[in-house]
Amino acid sequence: MNFEFTEEQLMIRDAARDFAQRELLPGVIERDEKAIYPTEQVKKLGELGFLGMLVGLDYDGGGMDTISYVLAMEEISKIDSSVSVIMSVNNSLVCWGVEKYGTEEQKQKYLKPMARGEKIGAFLLSEPEAGSDATSQRTTAVDMGDHYLVNGTKNWITSGKSASTYIVIAQTHPELKHRGINALIVEADSEGISVGPHENKMGMRASDTHSVMFNNVKVPKENLLGEEGFGFKFAMKSLEGGRIGIASQALGIASGAYELALKYAQERKTFGKEIIKHQAIAFKLADMATEIEAARFFCLKAAWLKDQGKPYGQASAMAKLYAAETAMKVTTEAVQIHGGYGYVKEYHVERLMRDAKLTQIYEGTSEIQKIVISRGLVD
């Protein structure tokens, strides 16, 4: 066992940290408050190669390992999770699936521009009536011979408006239940697609979350990902990796809040001493640091398994569950340590607390992670 990072992994972590400090920190409060999409920031993130860092060099990606991805996601999420969620969806839900299961033509046409960060991808699984229960897909993709005809509504789609490339999960053979589901690559400007209004969210307010409506949208047959009927499995496989991204995001939110709280606790004085010298505060920080370290190990372990080509579904579910719960707990304590100052926007921790909540919900709620983990125990 080796706990050392490679020189490259450290370089990537530092690059992500520098980027977050220099490009994301300025304006993060305003972008959150006014729900302004981080156009410039995402463009620069793409130019540096973060949006396609996991994609192989042959397809214009960074060719990085998943450990590096965890490190980069953590650093970016310490400052701005609205940006890191765009990075996570693009890398681990959209690019990953096209690289792993796409045809050579699909990779040339769709993967390369996304890996270069010139185009953004979105992953369209959830529906108004299909969240945790992703099998009950109502969106249909009817086989019309040379194309599929897609109808239905997708909900809560990250990058719903800014993405150019969608991966859409839809039902083709309802009689086969989840084995009749397909995954299709759909161009966002196809005729018949309309995007709903921006969701006015509690946290990650600067990322654009929209519902997307499909009304007789023609999708060429060659845009099918994998085999007929592979769609549901495809979605579940994508989410296995996606969860490493969201777990690392949760880790970053937690460690960002912890770093702020640790600094504040050494500056703020009450009753004649720094509040870190009151044991109640010191012990809070000790718990926070310990849980963050545990969450980090979970994330790195899942990433390592993926890099080794070993099964990682169970590990990524544990990482996501633990990191998300840690993020919620740590950010709440970080607000507490800041007292009244923690409750106002200027001090950042209230934003991190709102952002943390989402990590317990998307890409499988904490309850769903427990279902995944417990099923894995008896498999």
Next chain:
Amino acid sequence: MKILVCISNVPDTTTKVKFKEGDSLFDDSGVQWIINPWDELALTRAMELKEDAGNSVNEICVIHVGGASADATLRKALAIGADKAVRIDACPADAYHVAGQIAEYLKENPFDIIFSGIESSDYNGSSVGAMIAEFMDYPGISSVTSVNLDDDDIQVNRAIPGGKQVLKTETPFVAVVQKGIAKEPRIPSMRGIMMARKKPLEVKPAVELEVLTESIKFELPPAKGACKMIDSESAEQLVELLRNEAKVL
């Protein structure tokens, strides 16, 4: 046209400085090393010149005099975009020693422009660039805030008290650069980081050179006194303290 950028490997600017061996040596245990900030700006400017099609700059090499522990820093320079790195394997003794080593390399491997930072953020020597120019008998320009190449016509701006001076020069020359030479250091891209491994990092033996100075002892500045808070209404009290306690009025 080829640019050589001198790189100093310095402790991260947030390092808590400690000394060892009777305060005669810097204690580098647990220190994070970075590219000297001025050198990083010089490298950034070199990259900008190479990317600009309006001149003939086509190669950037970074050079460092020091031990193998600096290789990570050199690979970062390669990740940022340098084409090649050279490390002269020596324990850097003083500015004369470092400049002498770089000059020896230059004699065998000529470059058109040599960038050096105005100082290194650790020992603050401020002399390597000027000494290289002297060793090589090249023009050496200090306090450089911009280098522009218009079809290889060279224009260099220098900061002078209260203003700037504009100079013309011919290659080869040494520019000792300071703040302003580039807006901000470049963050290496993911591709750059992956490519760095494939770029050459040459290690050259040092030449024998006399060491002219010897460091005897380091001292830290006295600890900062406690901060006194004065009510914003009490200007008189402030004046009183400045006059009688701080004795600055």
